[in-house]
Amino acid sequence: MDSHGQYExxxxxAVVDTGIGPLLLAATREGLVNVVFHATxxxxxxxxxxxxxRLGSEPAEEPGSPLLAEAIRQVEAYFAGERRxxxxxxDWSLISGFHREVLSELASGVPYGTVVGYGTLxxxxxxxxxxxxxxxxxxxxxxxxxVPCHRVVERDGGIGGFGGGLETKxxxxxxxxxLPEPLF
Numbered sequence: 001m002d003s004h005g006q007y008e009x010x011x012x013x014a015v016v017d018t019g020i021g022p023l024l025l026a027a028t029r030e031g032l033v034n035v036v037f038h039a040t041x042x043x044x045x046x047x048x049x050x051x052x053x054r055l056g057s058e059p060a061e062e063p064g065s066p067l068l069a070e071a072i073r074q075v076e077a078y079f080a081g082e083r084r085x086x087x088x089x090x091d092w093s094l095i096s097g098f099h100r101e102v103l104s105e106l107a108s109g110v111p112y113g114t115v116v117g118y119g120t121l122x123x124x125x126x127x128x129x130x131x132x133x134x135x136x137x138x139x140x141x142x143x144x145x146x147v148p149c150h151r152v153v154e155r156d157g158g159i160g161g162f163g164g165g166l167e168t169k170x171x172x173x174x175x176x177x178x179l180p181e182p183l184f
Contacts (some may be wrong), residue, residue, distance in 0.1 A: 009055050013048065014063035015039045016072055018079045019175065020168045023145065025075065026051055026059055027067040031089030034142050037164035054094060075145070081175070084112035086146045094142040101125050102137040107147045113176045117155045131155075139163050145172065 011033070013026040024039035024047055025032065033055070036047040048059050062068065070088060077083035090107075092100055105124050110116045118138075122130035138149040144164060150172040154160045162169035173179040 009057040010067075011051055011055055011057050011059040012062040012065040012067050013051075013059045014061065014065075014068050014072060015044060016075055018075065020079075020164070020171050023075065024048075025068060025071050027065070027071060028055070028091045028093070029067065030091035030093070032071045032143060032146060033091035033094060035144050035146055037144065037168060071146075078145070079175070084176075088146065090143060090146070095140060098125075098127075098130075098133060099137040099140050102134055103141055103143070103147050103149075106149065106152065110148060110151045112148075113178060115151050115153045115173070115178055118152055118160065119155055121152060135161065148172075151176075151178075 009028060011026055011028055013024060015022045015024050021037065022039040024034070024036035024044050026034040034047065034051060036043065039047070052058050063072070074083055074086050074088060078086070095103065102121060102125055106116075106121060109124060110121075117131075118134045119128070119131040122128055122134045127133065134152070138152050139161070141147055141149045141163070144150070150162060150164075150169045152160060159166060159169060159173075170179055174181045
């Protein structure tokens with residue numbers, strides 16, 4: 001407890017090596033709160049500073065933490081091709097409003113190995129003209145891979161944008177069988 005009798009927010013993190021490079025996973029008592037692509041030292045440190053600022057607690061590196069153990073296990077199984085769905089408690093505290101609504105629909109309504117258009121996803125949350133707003137929500141996703149923003153594509157068949165980079169998006173879609181594996 002802190003000096004005001006409130007429980008402090010505990011944030012733990014670990015970096016996991018994956019087929020798309022290192023991922024930073026961070027969790028609170030509520031669940032997985034953040035996944036960050038390309039977690040080199042510089043990217044990791046910047047992400048941890050943002051988390052500390054947003055959550056009011058200095059994140060601690062604890063790869064063996066019970067709060068992270070299951071998330072690490074499931075992420076590793078996903079990249080090994082042994083898992084299609086994530087069954088993890090999620091801490092949505094880094095996102096709210098429309099963005100959270102869109103990401104929640106994405107997580108529950110777009111299964112492994114499928115894709116959805118930005119406009120179609122907008123329609124599912126009652127904003128049929130909100131394709132651009134859906135794109136903004138995808139860019140704000142604090143839980144990529146687990147909340148699969150890589151499965152959202154353009155209406156004309158284009159791959160669309162991606163915060164982790166287009167090559168990362170292509171690799172994730174290839175892992176799920178949506179795109180062919182790159183030749184090299």
